[in-house]
Amino acid sequence: MIRRLDHEEERKLLSTRRIARLGCVINGEPYVVPVNYIFDGEYAYVHSLPGRKITALRAHPRACLQVDLIEDTCHWQSVLAFGDFEEIHDPTERAYYLGKLLARYPLLTPVESAMAEDAEPPSIILFRIRIDKICGISES
């Protein structure tokens, strides 16, 4: 049976999963990459090196995050959360959310610290998606 998830189920899946597939649009073409993220109920925070997705999101900030829990072909939940890309530049906010990301994903390179040591400007990108629409479904 396929059904819509309720608000609480959608939030729970978004808050507990560790990998999202981030979708964006590059010159009218879809582009999807896996990302680690944290969701605080309003924003999803993501840490990234510069690259195609960042260039794309700066040009066309509409994004989606697809998060799922798939047991098998007919037992799964999937949530799609849509929102706008916002880059975080404020040093205090950067330090706070990078700290949260590193606490949840300790294997992520702590680029911020490495950069501070050799006095180079940080090349790591920290951004968030302000979630304004969520749609979840499940099959069981």
Added chain:
Amino acid sequence: MIRRLDHEEERKLLSTRRIARLGCVINGEPYVVPVNYIFDGEYAYVHSLPGRKITALRAHPRACLQVDLIEDTCHWQSVLAFGDFEEIHDPTERAYYLGKLLARYPLLTPVESAMAEDAEPPSIILFRIRIDKICGISES
């Protein structure tokens, strides 16, 4: 170390994984859903009920399939395959590829057979993405 996958590694990942995240564009907004698929080296075949992604792909046929194998935050492979959506209407082709999909994913509802029994036209959609660009990376 992050590196580009070679052609053979990209093909291997696409051929062996069972879940892809299908990306498409709806009114300029990215849309991503998990799908089961088979890849024959040229096309990726997908079975679907009617819904938002089908409406979107009929209107804007450019699509991508993101496929990955993620061990942890810094050990993963991800391939992004781009191509155009083509719906398959020919009954012989439909039977052949639906058979292949059902052989690989036995839990998928064999809608085609159910439909044949009550003489309704099949509502199941069978489509393929003609892959014309592949880009794979890995971290290890």
